Amino acid sequence: MYEQQRLPGNSIPLAMPVGMQQQRAADVDPVAMWHSFIGTLQRRRMLFAIVVFGVIATVAIVTLLTPKTYTTDVKIIAGNPNAVAQTPGQGQTGLPALNALLLPNAAQSAETYSELIGETPVVQRVIDDLQLNTNVQTLQGALRVKPVTNTNILSLQVTWKDPETSARIANDFANVFVAREAELLSAQANGAVEFLATQLPQAERKLRNAENAVSKYLTSHNIADLSSQTTSTVAAAANIDAKINMTQLEKQQADAQVSSLSTQLGAMRPTSNGGQSVAQNPVLPTLRQKLADLQVQLGTAQQQYTDSHPTVIGLRQQIADVKREIARQPATVVSTTSTIANPVYQQLSQQLASARAMTRSADAQLAVLARQRSAINPQLAALPGQSAKLAALKREQKLAEDFYNALQQKYNDATVSRTTGMSDVTVTQPAMASLAKKSPHLALNLMIGTILGVLLGLGIVFLVDWFDGRIRDERDIEGELQLPVLASIPQLPSGDGAAAVPATVRNAALESYFQLVLAMRYSSDHPLRSVTITSPLKGDGKSTVAMNVAGALGEIAVTSIEREARVLIVDADMRRPSLHKKFEVPNDVGLSDILIGRASLSQCVKRTDRPGVDLLTSGAHSPNPIKLLQSNRFDALLSEARARYETVIVDAPALVPVFDAAIVAAKTDGTVMILSAGHTDVRSTRKALARLEGVGVTELLGTVMNRSTTKVEDYSDYFAVGSPALKELPNTA
Numbered sequence: 001m002y003e004q005q006r007l008p009g010n011s012i013p014l015a016m017p018v019g020m021q022q023q024r025a026a027d028v029d030p031v032a033m034w035h036s037f038i039g040t041l042q043r044r045r046m047l048f049a050i051v052v053f054g055v056i057a058t059v060a061i062v063t064l065l066t067p068k069t070y071t072t073d074v075k076i077i078a079g080n081p082n083a084v085a086q087t088p089g090q091g092q093t094g095l096p097a098l099n100a101l102l103l104p105n106a107a108q109s110a111e112t113y114s115e116l117i118g119e120t121p122v123v124q125r126v127i128d129d130l131q132l133n134t135n136v137q138t139l140q141g142a143l144r145v146k147p148v149t150n151t152n153i154l155s156l157q158v159t160w161k162d163p164e165t166s167a168r169i170a171n172d173f174a175n176v177f178v179a180r181e182a183e184l185l186s187a188q189a190n191g192a193v194e195f196l197a198t199q200l201p202q203a204e205r206k207l208r209n210a211e212n213a214v215s216k217y218l219t220s221h222n223i224a225d226l227s228s229q230t231t232s233t234v235a236a237a238a239n240i241d242a243k244i245n246m247t248q249l250e251k252q253q254a255d256a257q258v259s260s261l262s263t264q265l266g267a268m269r270p271t272s273n274g275g276q277s278v279a280q281n282p283v284l285p286t287l288r289q290k291l292a293d294l295q296v297q298l299g300t301a302q303q304q305y306t307d308s309h310p311t312v313i314g315l316r317q318q319i320a321d322v323k324r325e326i327a328r329q330p331a332t333v334v335s336t337t338s339t340i341a342n343p344v345y346q347q348l349s350q351q352l353a354s355a356r357a358m359t360r361s362a363d364a365q366l367a368v369l370a371r372q373r374s375a376i377n378p379q380l381a382a383l384p385g386q387s388a389k390l391a392a393l394k395r396e397q398k399l400a401e402d403f404y405n406a407l408q409q410k411y412n413d414a415t416v417s418r419t420t421g422m423s424d425v426t427v428t429q430p431a432m433a434s435l436a437k438k439s440p441h442l443a444l445n446l447m448i449g450t451i452l453g454v455l456l457g458l459g460i461v462f463l464v465d466w467f468d469g470r471i472r473d474e475r476d477i478e479g480e481l482q483l484p485v486l487a488s489i490p491q492l493p494s495g496d497g498a499a500a501v502p503a504t505v506r507n508a509a510l511e512s513y514f515q516l517v518l519a520m521r522y523s524s525d526h527p528l529r530s531v532t533i534t535s536p537l538k539g540d541g542k543s544t545v546a547m548n549v550a551g552a553l554g555e556i557a558v559t560s561i562e563r564e565a566r567v568l569i570v571d572a573d574m575r576r577p578s579l580h581k582k583f584e585v586p587n588d589v590g591l592s593d594i595l596i597g598r599a600s601l602s603q604c605v606k607r608t609d610r611p612g613v614d615l616l617t618s619g620a621h622s623p624n625p626i627k628l629l630q631s632n633r634f635d636a637l638l639s640e641a642r643a644r645y646e647t648v649i650v651d652a653p654a655l656v657p658v659f660d661a662a663i664v665a666a667k668t669d670g671t672v673m674i675l676s677a678g679h680t681d682v683r684s685t686r687k688a689l690a691r692l693e694g695v696g697v698t699e700l701l702g703t704v705m706n707r708s709t710t711k712v713e714d715y716s717d718y719f720a721v722g723s724p725a726l727k728e729l730p731n732t733a
Helices: 018-026 030-043 045-065 096-105 110-117 120-130 136-142 163-220 226-266 283-304 310-328 343-420 442-467 474-480 495-500 503-522 542-561 579-583 591-595 625-629 632-644 660-667 682-694
Strands: 069-078 143-147 153-160 271-280 332-341 425-429 437-439 485-490 530-534 565-571 612-616 647-651 670-676 702-708
Touching: 030 045, 030 442, 045 442, 069 163, 110 143, 110 153, 110 163, 120 136, 120 163, 136 143, 136 153, 153 163, 163 343, 163 425, 226 343, 283 310, 474 485, 474 702, 485 503, 503 542, 503 670, 503 702, 530 542, 530 632, 530 660, 542 565, 542 579, 542 612, 542 647, 542 702, 565 579, 565 632, 579 612, 591 625, 591 632, 625 632, 625 660, 632 647, 632 660, 660 682, 670 682
Parallel strands: 485 702, 530 647, 530 670, 565 612, 565 647, 670 702
Antiparallel strands: 069 153, 069 425, 069 437, 143 153, 271 332
């Protein structure tokens, strides 16, 4: 769930949320990915080369050992180029016999000719012609017929052991097929002539019977031209129907007019007023005089009283009543009236009589048209049956005629084919031995093998690299574990091989320890008086690194402070101690003796041959080192050592096998984890980090990439000459 995160300039927390991991994974630098890709190839270059050259060698051997074959090609054109192949059901009639006759007119498909070429009679004839020492199945396997797209051309290819025989077989196949097609056409023509000679008289009789049936039907029904007679009868019926519709419309209009006129006459009097005498209404002058009197009284009352006085209100009410009465009275009144005949009534009466006459006329005309329509209906009813019957008779006549014509045409074609006996297959390009294609092709196979080898090599390399969890360089530490790298210690041989190491490489290794010391100091924001050096697994080289770090610190301390011993290195690995061997001192008393109270620090500290460095060995073997390291005496020992020395380096055991290093790391000011290139794996490192976190160690100074692969040409003469304080450099545990 958690990974490491680096905080530049300070010690780093051990845990980081997964979401931040994903965010950092999303910010992958393409350049870094490319460098990782190149680095993976460089690390696995031997495996990659073995796979690539193995594939190429296999392809080359198989190609050289495979018997050579030669393929020649002959081109033939088959069938009528103008004919079009028909699919089943396309262009067929209702007569199966006629369909069978029409189908051969269509072009044969390419598959048909391919099948015909590979038939056993053709193959056997080729074997007999060329006296080949083979069988039909073998020669059929060597033959391949391939149609050329959108053409009638077939490519006939033969693959054989030598080009000359391949060309002869291909050409003989073409010649035999041409001859066989001519024989098939001639045989088909003979059979067709014999069949058609018996079918033509029968087809002619059917045609004559069909023509007689049509003629007899026309005569019995007095039909000269059914089409024109049908058109005339239908037109007469349509004309009558149009007249009926028009007359009905006119009758409806006349009926509507009669109804409207009758309604108007019913609401009208036969006579009307001839004239009237009009006089002024005598009531109006009296009402106007009364209104004037009331308005005068209202003006007088308003001068004496307020508007809310009953007298003022009553006068206003009387004025309103008089005004309403004046408004209701007419201005004039009729004095005398005279009566005369109504002219509008007389005019409407005349229009009503005319409309009724039109209605009676329309009724009479509709009766006549209905009788005419009834007389023509039987003729119309008989037309569909006559047309259908006549159409059926003519269809039978047409089919009989087509069948007869097809038979006649086939008979003529078959006669010509039997006479000429020509094949519908022609050779357009014979096979030539000089144009034979050789297989397998060594250069082409090697090119394909190279491509496949490279792809397979890349796949195997990255697959192996994926499953190999070992840490290989600084990029793995920073990318997989998200941990900072304080320094990289180059791989140096030990024993007899150490003398062959160039001076520049040895000087670079010395400088890497000084770089580590400076990085340790700047990786924490508080003074580092005690540092635990550990590793995930045994054999990672932590003891050698601890020894050389102590030497570098001692040399710096002696140079700057001029005091003899300012660095103490403690061998806290009481299970597999090694520092007393590296420093070549006895391990009679040491850390375990101090922790059990048998000796003091002053009694156990030993001088070393490295300036400024004292050594506290592991001491006598202890059956329970964890108990000793958890005791208060170990805390007191660290306090006393910090008081006497400027820096205390604790060489702790590996974290994964035992729990000792986690306890020691929890008691010191900082922890440095040694990771060995090609030895330490990511899984073990994460387990080691989990152990540190489990005991409350939440900070880590960083990691050291030990035994890193370094090229000699990467170094120059800029590096300082080796120091006597760092005289042992082999990266052994």
